[in-house]
Structures are given as C-alpha cells and as structure tokens.
Amino acid sequence: MIAVTGATGQLGRLVVTGLLDAGVPAAEVTALVRDEARAADLAARGVQVAVADYTDPTGLRAALTGVDRLLLVSGSEVGQRVAQHTNVVEAAVAAGVGLLVYTSAPKADATTLVLAPEHAATERAIAAAGIPAVVLRNNWYWENYDTQVQQAAATGQLAGSSGAGRAFPASRADFAAAAVAVLTDEQASPGVHELGGDQPFVLADLAAEVGRQTGTEVVCADLSADEHRAVLLGAGLDEGTAGFVVALDGNIAAGELDAGQGGISALTGRPTRTLAEHVALVLGR
Structure with missing residues (x-):
C-alpha cells in the first residue's frame, strides 16, 4: 500500500x-x-x-x-x-x-x-x-511565475530583485513524477535527492521568452530589495507578503536555488518541462 x-x-x-x-x-x-x-x-x-x-x-x-x-x-x-x-x-x-x-x-x-x-x-x-x-x-516550480508571465504579456514589463541568481525550475507535474518514480521503485534506497529541472533559469530569461512568444518587447527591471518591496506594496500586496516575496528573490540572488540540474530527469528518465513550453501553456499558445 x-x-x-x-x-x-x-x-x-x-x-x-x-x-x-x-x-x-x-x-x-x-x-x-x-x-x-x-x-x-x-x-x-x-x-x-x-x-x-x-x-x-x-x-x-x-x-x-x-x-x-x-x-x-x-x-x-x-x-x-x-x-x-x-x-x-x-x-x-x-x-x-x-x-x-x-x-x-x-x-x-x-x-x-x-x-x-x-x-x-x-x-x-x-x-x-x-x-x-x-x-x-x-527546487522551484514554473507555476510560481504564472502571474508574472501574464503580467509581462499584458504590460511588456517584468520586475524582480533576483538579479542573475539561478534556479532550476520544473513543473509540478515533473516533481510529482519524480515522487512517483521513488514510490514505485522496488529498489529505492534511503537518501537525499536535490530535484530540479534540466536547465538553469534567471528572471531575464522569462522576459525574453514572453517577448519571443508574444512578438513584443518585454523589459526586465532588476530592482533593489527596497525598490521591489515598494513596487509590490503599490500593487496591493500587504507588508508581510511583500517582504516574503522580496526575501525569496534575495535568496535566489544569493544562489540558494542554484542546486544543480537533472535531478528529476535522473529519476524519471525523461526531460523536464522547458521554459518555452511552460510560457506557451500559460499564454494558451
């Protein structure tokens, strides 16, 4: 069972x-x-x-x-x-x-x-x-960026404070598939798996991909933590939520999600969802 x-x-x-x-x-x-x-x-x-x-x-x-x-x-x-x-x-x-x-x-x-x-x-x-x-x-879910994809497509603007910090996102379905692979592996050995997508990602990549798929320029603003917090508060987020988002971006900027690639595909035997594929799903293309 x-x-x-x-x-x-x-x-x-x-x-x-x-x-x-x-x-x-x-x-x-x-x-x-x-x-x-x-x-x-x-x-x-x-x-x-x-x-x-x-x-x-x-x-x-x-x-x-x-x-x-x-x-x-x-x-x-x-x-x-x-x-x-x-x-x-x-x-x-x-x-x-x-x-x-x-x-x-x-x-x-x-x-x-x-x-x-x-x-x-x-x-x-x-x-x-x-x-x-x-x-x-x-690691990070592509779905965490869904709102930003939609906003970038609508406004031509994207903002954050993660700078050149890398993550290795994959879809929830990819992470679920990795869990299924472990749960169904009769030879599963105790241990730790750092699970991420197959390719590194920085926020500017998201702007470029949304721009490519919409045929419009998307400008990615790399903000300071204070500037980012001000933008989020201006958009209606409460102080606690804005601070949390800024802290996460700061973690990404510091390399805390740069944990290596391929962990999921090593378990599932198939590639993880790409940035282009996920943006296309969000935009309904």
Missing part, C-alpha cells in the same frame, strides 16, 4: 493520479485528506480515501495502518509544519511504514533560504525517528 498525504493539494493529487497512471492498482493507493468530499473523484477511481489531519496523531496512525510506503507532502501552515510533520513521522513509525518519502527544500540543511528552516527541522526529525527515508528537495 502506498499512501500520499495532502492528496487533494496541487502536488499530492498529481502524485496520486501519477501512481494510477504508472499502473499501481487503485486499491493499493491511499489518499490522506482533511476533506473527504474533495477526494470524491479519486474515490470514484477506486483509490482508498482516509481522513487524517496533520494535527491528529491518533487519526494518522489509523490511516497509516497497513501502509508500506508513504509520501509526506510538506504542509502549508508556516510556523506549524515541524509539529505537524513530526506527528506524521511518529505515526508512520508506529504503523510500521517501511519507507517515508518527504518533499523538502533545496539544500535544506545548508542554506539561508527563507523557506528552509522548517524543512531542515523535519529532516532532522525523520533522521531521529530512524525510519528509512528518501528526502526529495524540490
């Missing part, structure tokens, strides 16, 4: 459907969800649906009974994730899960990335629990 937490979320759902597409019998897949109604389509395909909240240790243990492999998709509640993830890890140990797979952050144990501390703490909790584990350190 393979179980997936957060199975109605953007990544979790892709993993569940990816398992089915890979030939795993639906009866051997368990979708852990908070809202059973949101998993009606998965249940209709024969997937086992279990209601289990990250904050409910008892429910988690019951849901994981009989599970051989578990994908722990990191939670979305910043500040609560370490406690929540630890509940899942402890429940997995109690239920006798044989392999835990966790979606972490790039270079989680050696980075200043604003997203990393809770991931690093979770990795330490997994190690302390002694459960065999595969850590998938997901």
Whole structure:
C-alpha cells in the first residue's frame, strides 16, 4: 500500500493520479485528506480515501495502518509544519511504514533560504525517528511565475530583485513524477535527492521568452530589495507578503536555488518541462 498525504493539494493529487497512471492498482493507493468530499473523484477511481489531519496523531496512525510506503507532502501552515510533520513521522513509525518519502527544500540543511528552516527541522526529525527515508528537495516550480508571465504579456514589463541568481525550475507535474518514480521503485534506497529541472533559469530569461512568444518587447527591471518591496506594496500586496516575496528573490540572488540540474530527469528518465513550453501553456499558445 502506498499512501500520499495532502492528496487533494496541487502536488499530492498529481502524485496520486501519477501512481494510477504508472499502473499501481487503485486499491493499493491511499489518499490522506482533511476533506473527504474533495477526494470524491479519486474515490470514484477506486483509490482508498482516509481522513487524517496533520494535527491528529491518533487519526494518522489509523490511516497509516497497513501502509508500506508513504509520501509526506510538506504542509502549508508556516510556523506549524515541524509539529505537524513530526506527528506524521511518529505515526508512520508506529504503523510500521517501511519507507517515508518527504518533499523538502533545496539544500535544506545548508542554506539561508527563507523557506528552509522548517524543512531542515523535519529532516532532522525523520533522521531521529530512524525510519528509512528518501528526502526529495524540490527546487522551484514554473507555476510560481504564472502571474508574472501574464503580467509581462499584458504590460511588456517584468520586475524582480533576483538579479542573475539561478534556479532550476520544473513543473509540478515533473516533481510529482519524480515522487512517483521513488514510490514505485522496488529498489529505492534511503537518501537525499536535490530535484530540479534540466536547465538553469534567471528572471531575464522569462522576459525574453514572453517577448519571443508574444512578438513584443518585454523589459526586465532588476530592482533593489527596497525598490521591489515598494513596487509590490503599490500593487496591493500587504507588508508581510511583500517582504516574503522580496526575501525569496534575495535568496535566489544569493544562489540558494542554484542546486544543480537533472535531478528529476535522473529519476524519471525523461526531460523536464522547458521554459518555452511552460510560457506557451500559460499564454494558451
């Protein structure tokens, strides 16, 4: 039995459907969800649906009974994730899960990335629990740039403060495929995988590609952190969100997402989605 937490979320759902597409019998897949109604389509395909909240240790243990492999998709509640993830890890140990797979952050144990501390703490909790584990350190999603693609196409302008900092983005579907590859590999070995797309990316590449596909010039403004914050506040973002976005761009500028290429394709055996392909999808071309 393979179980997936957060199975109605953007990544979790892709993993569940990816398992089915890979030939795993639906009866051997368990979708852990908070809202059973949101998993009606998965249940209709024969997937086992279990209601289990990250904050409910008892429910988690019951849901994981009989599970051989578990994908722990990191939670979305910043500040609560370490406690929540630890509940899942402890429940997995109690239920006798044989392999835990966790979606972490790039270079989680050696980075200043604003997203990393809770991931690093979770990795330490997994190690302390002694459960065999595969850590998938997901780089950047192309989907993170969807709004900017649309704005650049509409206005001919793109702005950020990530400078020449490189990332290795891939699509959510690519990251899901990597998780499926590990979950279905009978010889999967415990360890850490830095997962990224096949090609490096800087923000100016996005402007150039949107311009190429729309046939118009797109100007990419490389701003200071203060200038970027002012632009975001002027666009209606609240102070906290603007600060978070600027901090992420600062991390990218500092090279914190420059974690190397090919990690996904090494697991899946196929190329990851390109920048051109993703821009075309967003623009409906």
